[in-house]
Amino acid sequence: MGKKILLDKINIPGIKTYEVYRQNGGYASVEKALKQMTPDEVTEEVKTSGIRGRGGAGFPVGMKWSFIDKKSGNPRHLVCNADESEPGTFKDRYLMEYIPHLLIEGMITSSYALGANLSYIYIRGEYMWVYKILERAIAEAKAAGWLGKNILGSGYDLDLYVHVGAGAYICGEETALIESLEGKRGNPRIKPPFPAVKGLWQNPTVVNNVESIAAVPWIVLNTGEEYAKIGIGRSTGTKLISASGHIKNPGVYEIELGLSVEEFMNSDEYLGGMYDDRPLKALVPGGSSVPILPAHLIYKTAAGEDRLMSYESLSDGGFATGSMLGSGGFIVYNDTACIVRNTWNFSRFYHHESCGQCTPCREGTGWLEQILHRIENGHGREEDIELLWSIQSKIEGNTICPLGDAASWPVAAAIRHFREEFEYHVRFPEKIKNREHFVNEPFEKVRHLVAKQTV
Amino acid sequence: MSMEKHNFKQEINITPELMARINELTSRYPEDKRKSALIPVLHEVQDAHDHWLSYELQDKVAEILGILPVEVYEVVSFYTMFNRRPIGKYMFEFCQTSCCVTRGVENLMDYTCEKLGVKIGETSPDGLFEVRGVECLGACGYAPMLQLGDFYHENLTKEKVDQLIDDCKAGKVTLLDK
């Protein structure tokens, strides 16, 4: 049983409410921070903990905090990124829905560390009922004196509000989120300047993921040093993994980083293996944008070492044979899944979510989708595979924000690891007309057809 | 581009309750940053107006927030949750991204459309139902799923969809979390 620090109290009846949360030690980190620590000491603990941003990019949280511009004297803001929209990811929603006060406690403690007196939680519009849960929880916290003027007599003031989006994946990118919070279209800004210098309303701003902020209370209460003891190497602490796809027990799990992928997949404590007798075919370990792994690279790295649930191990082998921990959206596919169809599905997603601001992403994501759609529907050409590869390589790295990369990587990885499946679609269009083509006749049964035919 | 969209007429009614909520929302931002409340305000206004926003209604929002109408149009057209035309009262928004596909959402959408006698993106003749495919709603572990109003309906089966349709017809389904 791994250590739990975020979900340890999740099964306490009524933990959603302020009273129960408080009775079980809630808001103790605010008391400790405001009464016994300076803001810089809180930041220092978070730095020591080594916690890395849980939204996907994995940038160390403490370091991000230390970049915030305190010299300008402009008001500072903490914004919590609850715009969880990466396909495969639903962990933040779970946290906010079932233990909302943990996030609010984290927001207060973190805002104190940053010297922010006005902070926001930006939640995606589709989570409308969670938005209402947070609104009520904030009202409860305010009534109990945890928000407002002179909190706990410390002289520290904080106003915390929840702000709702309206359906745009791109608003998960921190500068797009800030634009959206300012009541504009969610167009990512050109960086520099970074939000730490010019963010919300041109004020210094830190944007952190829900899970990162929810870990702060534990770090403050138990010290960063203790936190750093959990996990493995530079992957410290615990991570929420949201698991979906063809597995027995989909859902949200808190794991200690460093757990082996094999154990996570197959033990009854976690995913409990595949959901029927169809074999494992592929895994997307960190949300739709990270490279897909074929079966032989899931439990072992290319070097033959055990693949672990950590930032380093999942990316072992680079883009050639590795992937990324990303946001922890763990999607498992069995052999009924068609990689071409799935890649088209992801491409459609990125095409739909591109903001349209910069050329490579605006034009490229749509192009990728159209080609993949053609291939999946039996109108592919042999040269389309090279074309897909070429287009994704031209988008990657040339865009304003990482959405371009996110749209490119799944396509690149699918072609790299499952090229034969693309060739099969191109060469045997009549066999893939039915969208469930691999249900009755999985690719393993027809692979020989591709191998025989040369172009 | 927008002539047909512009032809729909909508009765605008900013009730005192709605105005109070708008004022509460704008109070969350500094005095001179009222525009920041735009998206939350649009949600409230849309909810109070049959879940869609005509250009006249958008103009009204611009007036309330003291911004240009075009600033509202830009935002409304960017975000998928705002509708610029009337929609079915019960809009079934199925998540059709990968994880839901692995759990059979495509067949379920076909089933629902057939049952309701509509195509994807169409409103049923009685104006009651509409089926849409949307992108990932963050319920991947509870797939297949759909969003109806403010709420998610998860781990769907054909039987559950049948029940949901019956409940809608009987007026037993709550759409808004107020």
Place this chain on the structure above:
Amino acid sequence: MKVTIDGQSIEVEPGTTILQAARMIGGEVVPPAMCYYSKLEGSGGKCRCCLVDVTKGSEADPRPMPKLVASCVTGCQDGMEIASKASPRVQEARKSVTEFLLINHPLDCPVCDQAGECDLQNLSFEHGKSETRFIETKRTFEPEDIGPNIQLHMNRCILCQRCVQVADQLTDKRVHGVMDRGDHANISTCISKAIDNEMSGNMIDVCPVGALTDKTFRFKSRVWFSKPYNAHRDCDKCCGKTTVWMFGNEIQRVTGRKDEYHEVDEFICNTCRFDKKEVNDWTIEGPRTFEKTSVINRNKYALHVPKVEIKTEDHILIGREEDRKKISMIDVPLENAENSKQ
């Protein structure tokens, strides 16, 4: 601060962007720019045509930048070294962006009023390919009427957003903007409103392509058949300094005075642009003596190259000077001076 672009060094003030530094050096190192416009605040960064490779970050932090950066929005650092045209990676990126800009762009140059002075044509000439890899259906938009003076052709738009910035920065009530998103993003008023502000005509001048053209000049002539003259008049709304494009004694259209990067020197009002088409409305100063790198003015205008001090090794300079003479329009005129003044 000293920056070096493709081996040519120049001293610049802090706050100068790489693109501005490149323009100070001039010539081949200047990256193409489809969305940046020095006179419009907040422009740039979007089209990705001006990507360059920063091979050395600065004297203090010499690490190269991992990704190509948009030169129009990236500030120079002291000791920065940049590869522009000299870098194959940069050339490849520009080719890619050009291809992306063209896949959905209509092939209507033969009937496009911008043809001949179109930045996208020039970009394609430099960085485009002769064949297309795009076999899907091109994206199209419903036409929208935005009034009697300006023609909006959304299918040709590359979403540089300069026209939105013009409306934001030169007028007080913007009525058009960017609507929808992704590859369906479009410039629109949403309600087919006429864009009739006194400065709205500048949208035409800043548009790098044929998405916004002068309705009063529509299909009148190909731009290369008319000749540009500097002209001025007393105007109470703007500077009154314009370029009038003449065919014989007829003024076919009036535009702002554009420099070699196709940016207007000063914005002009709609009265000057649309309503003053008689020769006696204007004091004609004489033919334009600027250089616009475009197909229409090859051999037509005298080159005006601003003098720039380039601090680099002497023998390179001598070599460059010799090269310049070989290709120079001034030193090797194809027409005599009398002809070009007509």
